[in-house]
Amino acid sequence: MKLFPHQERVLNATYEYNRVAYYLDMGLGKTFVGSEKMWELNTPYNLVICQKSKIDDWKNHFLEHYDYQVIVFDKQKIENIPPESVLIVNYDKVWRRPELHKLRNFTMMLDESSMIKNESSNRSKFILKLGADNVILLSGTPTGGKYEELWSQLHLLGWGISKKLFMKQFVIQEWDERNQRFKIIGYKNVDRLKAKLAKYGAVFMKTEEVFDLPIVNESIVKIPGTKEYKQFARDHIIKIDGQELIGDTAAAKKLYLQQLAGVYNENKLQYLKDLIDSTNDRLIIFYNFKKEYEALTNMIDRPISTVNGDFKDLTAYEECNDSVTLIQYQAGAMGLNLQKANKIVYFSLTDKSELFEQSKKRIHRIGQDRPCFYYYLLTAGSIEWRMLEVLKERKDYTDALFEKEEM
Structure with a gap:
């Protein structure tokens, strides 16, 4: 599979990492970067979690470009997963598949990883407890401009900072007297946060850095x-x-x-x-x-x-x-x-x-x-x-x- 130069640069920059986040702008080919990283990591089993609308796209992508056995984990129970396989499940169903907790020796890839930004949701709590050996996060908009929503993704990348400490170090809050709670009014130490993200395998790339797209x-x-x-x-x-x-x-x-x-x-x-x-x-x-x-x-x-x-x-x-x-x-x-x-x-x-x-x-x-x-x-x-x-x-x-x- 022929990659664009910017995709090869991203893979080369993260070659030594087994937990990565590819925060590439929409249109820069996160699918190809993520699947190539999965192939490089070369674990016996692979789990892709995506939106329901993307299941067929991922299935066809792996069937066209790789020799994996592709299994869509929908309604059926899967007792024996063959090696060299990719298991695909959507975010709405993954937390209803407790047998996934038994999976070992696998790489987990989250397409649109911002879907786990709420760490208290069923899907997020389930995914955070999975025993993946390697993790690949894909998103064009990992936070939607809200850095507090990064914490669950950082956890998967291996940064063990607590949510409380993360909020204290990077988020500015003030007391809302009317609603009797703290509200977020801004962010601080952003350069330090970005440096930490890079240390833990996160790569950010905007389209304008790579291509001259039409007006x-x-x-x-x-x-x-x-x-x-x-x-x-x-x-x-x-x-x-x-x-x-x-x-x-x-x-x-x-x-x-x-x-x-x-x-x-x-x-x-x-x-x-x-x-x-x-x-x-x-x-x-x-x-x-x-x-x-x-x-x-x-x-x-x-x-x-x-x-x-x-x-x-x-x-x-x-x-x-x-x-x-x-x-x-x-x-x-x-x-x-x-x-x-x-x-x-x-x-x-x-x-x-x-x-x-x-x-x-x-x-x-x-x-x-x-x-x-x-x-x-x-x-x-x-x-x-x-x-x-x-x-x-x-x-x-x-x-x-x-x-x-x-x-």
Whole structure:
């Protein structure tokens, strides 16, 4: 397998390490670097933990480039795992497979290792207790700009610092009188933290350090608002399309404001239809909710591909130049190679900075030779404007932040 020079540099720099983190920007080929490191480590058994949507990609990658026996650990129990094999399991199921605790003499690779940033979750606690001889972490956004979320990954790399000491040394906190708890307001000793990460086998690499990718063009489209949005923002209750929306909590109010700015806004749906009709190019559309997916599929009269929690089919994207690909953030913002397209439309926005940043890299990556265009459809006077502002600061738009802004 022929690697790019930057991939060979990364492997050479970590040759002596058996626990590594390849924090390579989206599009720099973490899959190839990680699998080559696994092959170099040459353990009898290998375990790859990834998102559900990436299982087939990893399976096909190993079958195409290596001689491993590839086993997808889904519903069945596996009694005898043959040597020279790769076992693939997704994050949602791994902690339900207690037999993995018996596995020995193996290399563990975590694709999108930021999935274990919450060390108290079932998946993280399970993974942290596995007895891997070697560890390979892969992520383009390991922290989403939040260094406190690195601790569980550092633990796997062999840095035995406690969470309490880590927070004391690298995180700045202050007391929040209103919520009666400490809140994070910044970071300190960042250069020391980065030096420690390098010492424990972590490599960071940005796309701009390696390739001159095409220019990026962003357009914010102001969509007319609706009286229904204004009514709900004022009264926190409305009946629309036979459904009563009640914003009795901050989370519920935020959710329904997003939907009223999106799928319940006929102006936005009409603009999107006009935008689709204005080009014969492939389009990628990111959305959040099932109700949005239903409205979009009913409206679009072109070949459609889908990536969401229930279904994944990229046939139209691969085969049709005029296809429209509908992607739900959680299912498809990470990992997909969609550089046949060069236009992304954001019908609605995600709360999560990491998913937002990753979504943009689906088209702006190695192999793209055209300028990339991003269209943000924002309803006038709506929550969407503040959401985009926060996301561009590489922060999550949380319920707590929304509640604070509403006061």
